[in-house]
Amino acid sequence: MKPRKHYVLLLCVLFCSGMAEALEPISTTIAVSMAAALTGILASYQNIFYYFHECCRQEWISFNKTGLQTDLDEKLFGQHIASRIVLKAVNGFMNNENPKKPLVLSLHGWTGTGKNFVSKLIAENVYKEGMHSSFVHLFTSTLHFPHPSQIATYKSQLQQWIKGNISNCERSLFIFDEMDKMHPGLIDSIKPYLDYYDKLDGVSYRKSIFIFLSNAGGESIVETALDFWRAGRDREEMELKDLETSLSLSVFNNNKSGFYRTSLIDKNLVDFFVPFLPLEYKHIIQCTKAEMKARGLEPDQNVANKVAKDLVYFPKFDRVFSVKGCKTIDSKLDYYA
Missing domain, CATH: 1.10.287 (Helix Hairpins)
Structure with missing residues (x-):
């Protein structure tokens, strides 16, 4: 009052x-x-x-463009395409007082390339409480939607969860992890919330953000990266146009993915398919030093080299890209530091 x-x-x-x-x-x-x-x-x-007390107000929800740009520049390694797309997409959306639809980003790539990390950076630069905000909602397919026989129930619950949370705060963030393990057809239940509607049953969804994380499409991304490497071209020459079409088709036609033949793709409701490139040896070194710094340790080149050399790379004889990206850096560092 x-x-x-x-x-x-x-x-x-x-x-x-x-x-x-x-x-x-x-x-x-x-x-x-x-x-x-x-x-x-x-x-x-x-x-x-x-x-x-956290509330759906500017004191708690305020986009920090400089903060996101700094985090992407200094903490995310080897992802020039993803960094550029994410910064422009989030900045444009958060500065639009009257968006026509929610922002929908689909992040794709092999494990350890930075998809979850980027989602965290977005949350931290939009919400004062970051991932701990009551307006940030994380769904993991194997945890929240484990049983194929209960898809009808999951669809109903998912619709209720999203409607209820956005009714509470229109600036909500929803992150769906492990989309490659989600049962096909389930995600279609939220299609109306991502579409171009002013309101549905009195609720506006247009100021919310939806982020999907998936390993699906990773093979397509890796093949393009290998083609560039074999041709002697620098990875920084790769652009979104070199990857987007093959990536979206690969995801759409993958019958083991939650995006299989989904209306979200068919109706062009995904604003950006964001490719995360496989990481090279030099990026593993950067990840290791960044983790040491985060632990309050002085970055040590010798230790970083030991950690990087201990990882598995492919192709087998050329050892160009890390199989698990920076995924196991944390545990490896415990052993070598």
């Missing part, structure tokens, strides 16, 4: 109860003063409440 309403309400109570007739003019003045003072206290309490 707004402060002015508190003031009006108190006066209404006084006058409607007949108390105002019994008050002298000076008493009425005192009552009005008390109402004004009470209004100030309530307003102050409300502001204090918003300060300590």
Whole structure:
């Protein structure tokens, strides 16, 4: 309730109860003063409440473009295409006061290339509480949707979860991990929420963000990266146009993926298919040093080399790309540090 309403309400109570007739003019003045003072206290309490308790307000949800750009530049390695797409997409969306639809990003690539990490960076630069925000919702296919026989139930629950959370805060973030392990057809249940509607049953979904994470399409990305390497071309020469078409087709036609023949792709509701390239030896070195720095240790080149050399690379004899990216750096560093 707004402060002015508190003031009006108190006066209404006084006058409607007949108390105002019994008050002298000076008493009425005192009552009005008390109402004004009470209004100030309530307003102050409300502001204090918003300060300590996360709410769907600008104090808690505010996009930090500089922060996201710095994080992508300094913490994400070997992903020039993904960094550029993510920064432009999120910045454009968050600065649009009247988007036509939710922002939908689909991140693809082999394990350890940075998909989950980028989702975390987005959350940290939009929400004050980052991944711990009550407005950030993470779904993992093998945990939340494990049984094929219960797809009908999952569809209903998923619709209710999304509608309920967006009703609570239109600036909600939904992250779907392991899309390559999701049962085909399940994700189609949220298609209406990603479409170009002003409102559905009185709820607007247009200011929310949906991020899908998947290993599906990774083979297509790796093949393109290998083609560039075999041709002696620098990986930084690769552009989205070199990967996007083959990536979307690969994902759409993968009958073991949650995106198999999905209406989300068929109706062009995915704004960007974001490819994450396989990582090279030099990127593993960067990941290792970054992890050492995060632990409060001085980055050590010798240790970083030992960790990087201990990983498996492919092609087998050329050892160009890390099979698991930077996935196992944390545990390897425990052994070598």
